[in-house]
Amino acid sequence: MTQTSVERGRGDLRLASLTKSFGSFTAVEPMDLTVPQGSFFALLGPSGCGKTTTLRMIAGLEAPTAGSIHIGDQEITATKAHQRNVNTVFQSYALFPHMTVLDNVMFGLKRRGDKDARRKALEALELVQLEGLGGRKPSQLSGGMQQRVALARALVNRPDVLLLDEPLGALDLKLRRQMQIELKRIQQEVGLTFIHVTHDQEEAMTMADSIAVMNEGRIEQLGDPATLYEQPESTFVANFLGQSNLLRAKVVPGSGREGITLVRSHDADLEVVEDHVPQGVTDVWLGVRPEKLRLGESGGPNRLRGTIRDVSFSGVATQYMVAMPWGRELTVVQQNDGSARAALGEQVTLSWAAEHGFALDASQDAEAGAMVEDDV
Ligand SMILES: Nc1ncnc2c1ncn2[C@@H]1O[C@H](COP(=O)(O)OP(=O)(O)O)[C@@H](O)[C@H]1O
Ligand SMILES: [Mg+2]
Known part of the structure; x- marks a missing residue:
């Protein structure tokens, strides 16, 4: 797939030959990938195929061995993690236990001196359907609710790209199904680029506009869920998706x-x-x-x-x-x-x-x- 710079969306995430080796082991083979701005994108593959390593490079938590990362026209390959407009939501919520929910969500905004921190945080809580619970401590919420707080905390920053690394992995099946639909709704409402990492093919198909199926550090096939399912191009994709x-x-x-x-x-x-x-x-x-x-x-x-x-x-x-x-x-x-x-x-x-x-x-x-x- 080639695109001229005119056709390219202004805030697309672009990986070019992005590679990560740990010693002699290559966890991510040279990867070329464009994630259109505002899309819900899934990285799907079995455990150990390089999903988290790819996300960590995008987040700035892992230095690539080779290749580049752009958001729109801006190269961020060497930009420090906290200077990238990228946020990550992990499976573990990593909330501050001694702070209220609202303070957790406001934390980053206040540190940057945002005068609208409170209003933005309340809006984010409403978006994840936790309005009225801002005064609680994280320990007074269920796991699913804590995950929503973590999501609200990431969304208030209006990141160019929101990275989600198996964010629903700790939830039981029923709650996970509910949250899949919720997350999709939230993404459509805010219109930000979401990159969702999962090893669960049903989850990826339910939620994503496009899926990159990864295997052993490589993208095996990239496409919308229906095309991947109806026209797999490898036995790996044919068996892994359904x-x-x-x-x-x-x-x-x-x-x-x-x-x-x-x-x-x-x-x-x-x-x-x-x-x-x-x-x-x-x-x-x-x-x-x-x-x-x-x-x-x-x-x-x-x-x-x-x-x-x-x-x-x-x-x-x-x-x-x-x-x-x-x-x-x-x-x-x-x-x-x-x-x-x-x-x-x-x-x-x-x-x-x-x-x-x-x-x-x-x-x-x-x-x-x-x-x-x-x-x-
Ligand atoms: N810091 C590291 N040092 C050495 N090997 C690593 C490191 N991080 C990840 N790996 C290896 O890279 C491969 C991909 O890991 P990871 O990206 O975490 O996979 P996934 O998220 O798809 O399960 C695995 O074989 C893992 O053991
Ligand atoms: Mg992982």
Whole structure:
């Protein structure tokens, strides 16, 4: 992606060949990335892939080994942390325990002699829905509320970029889901650039306008949540974002309908839209998401036969494991929308549409990104 300086937004964050090595180990490989001003951006990847190191370089807490950081036209690569207009919210709230909530939020503004400190702090508390609680001590608030205070304290500074490093990691699942929606609302309301680091793919997809999926110090793929999910470009992304069934296949050259590529997998000819097939590759993994597979013939032109080996009902959906003649199982997820359910041992047809598949270069490990730990 190239942009001229005219097209470039005035406050975009730009990383150019940003690199961090610790001794002989490179935690962040040369990274080029533009985060548009005012966007909600997620850095997503498994533990240890370099997310925090990237954030720490942007915050000025870690000196890059090479490369540069700009916000708009201003280079901040060597600027001291406290002189950057960048704030960070961590998983631990790091509030001053002896101060009231309001004093915590006002602290930075008052130190800089801002005469409007009190009004701005009260506004920030209102934004995070803690109005009326400014007189309390942090210890009198729940974890979720303390996290809101930390957020308000960062927001009052109106940073060019707000960095959030796994900020919801300490909250239980229900509260985390609530806060995801809240954070998104707050970001839309204030219009600041948020960079949210998480290892939780669902969290990244729920909240972000764009996601950079990181693996071993590199960005594997960058895009909006739907594109990353529907058209992953590597097995890592296909497995890390949701679940994928990957079938070994060979491209059949020049045989498809208009806009369609034909691939042959386990003696079946299967259609994939051309745009979802990498150029110049013959051996591929054909990927299909579990919810795109239909039990029965109604899902599309692609058909395979298998036997139901496991049925697990989870309320909104049922997951089936379907044994295929070549010894692998495919995962099928069907919404519980009242249509007939299949029984254990039943022979079924699986069908899907050409636009619901994607092909990936078969030289990659089919297991990449699967089974990575789902908690830090
Ligand atoms: N100060 C440091 N010294 C040596 N290695 C480090 C240091 N900080 C981070 N690392 C290593 O860099 C890699 C990336 O770490 P980090 O950025 O914290 O990952 P993430 O936030 O994605 O979990 C890890 O292998 C980690 O052990
Ligand atoms: Mg981290």
